[in-house]
Amino acid sequence: EDQVTQSPEALRLQEGExxxxxxxxxxxxxxxxxxxxxxxxxGPEFLFTLYSAGEEKEKERLKATLTKKxxxxxxxxxxxxxxxxxxxxGNSGGYQKVTFGTGTKLQVIP
Amino acid sequence: xxxxxxxxxxxIKTRGxxxxxxxxxxxxxxxxxxxxxxxxxxxxxxxxxxxxxERGRGNFPDRFSARQFPNYSSELNVNALLLGDSxxxxxASSSRDGAxxxxxxxxxxxxxxxx
Numbered sequence: 001e002d003q004v005t006q007s008p009e010a011l012r013l014q015e016g017e018x019x020x021x022x023x024x025x026x027x028x029x030x031x032x033x034x035x036x037x038x039x040x041x042x043g044p045e046f047l048f049t050l051y052s053a054g055e056e057k058e059k060e061r062l063k064a065t066l067t068k069k070x071x072x073x074x075x076x077x078x079x080x081x082x083x084x085x086x087x088x089x090g091n092s093g094g095y096q097k098v099t100f101g102t103g104t105k106l107q108v109i110p
Numbered sequence: 111x112x113x114x115x116x117x118x119x120x121x122i123k124t125r126g127x128x129x130x131x132x133x134x135x136x137x138x139x140x141x142x143x144x145x146x147x148x149x150x151x152x153x154x155x156x157x158x159x160x161x162x163x164e165r166g167r168g169n170f171p172d173r174f175s176a177r178q179f180p181n182y183s184s185e186l187n188v189n190a191l192l193l194g195d196s197x198x199x200x201x202a203s204s205s206r207d208g209a210x211x212x213x214x215x216x217x218x219x220x221x222x223x224x225x
Binding site for chain 2: 004034036041042043044045046087089097098099100101102103105
């Protein structure tokens with residue numbers, strides 16, 4: 001059974017304090033590793049898709065990386081507007097059965 | 111362009127009742143997926159539909175059913191509601207044939223409370 005585990009569950013950072021979120025996955029035949037951002041009361045918003053070990057993608061203050069067992073979401077000099085829950089997800093099937101982790105709730109304090 | 115729209119936004123039902131949730135995908139998107147998100151957890155896959163046909167089903171009981179209409183909108187039906195069905199129900203659409211590595215566009219969800 002596919003599993004995605006995220007850590008930490010919650011993270012509190014001062015504005016400008018860089019950190020990383022971890023996503024460990026056991027997804028047979030991984031076809032894509034996704035990162036989404038979810039704000040309270042809203043649906044997840046797509047950030048990145050990673051396909052193979054060694055791949056990296058960046059968007060503003062966020063950078064996602066992928067190894068054979070883990071993915072990291074690095075946040076550089078975060079701002080309060082980066083506060084949200086970050087979800088990691090893996091896909092292995094022949095359709096869009098995406099397995100999500102439980103998320104990391106990030107709070108950035110001014 | 112409008113994003114994925116879901117209705118209603120909130121719903122309160124009692125145990126044993128039936129509920130229908132509705133979703134309109136982004137214009138031009140033909141694939142719709144449904145997810146259940148319990149508070150504090152990640153979304154869990156329920157169904158995917160593409161071109162009105164079921165492409166995939168998650169580990170949910172037969173009380174859960176769905177369908178997709180010719181205009182690609184979709185309905186999720188849940189019969190014989192249980193307290194444990196209380197959750198945020200999310201609809202997601204994607205642009206192509208529902209390929210596995212496509213990014214999903216989510217609606218804001220329907221918050222279902224079962225009393």
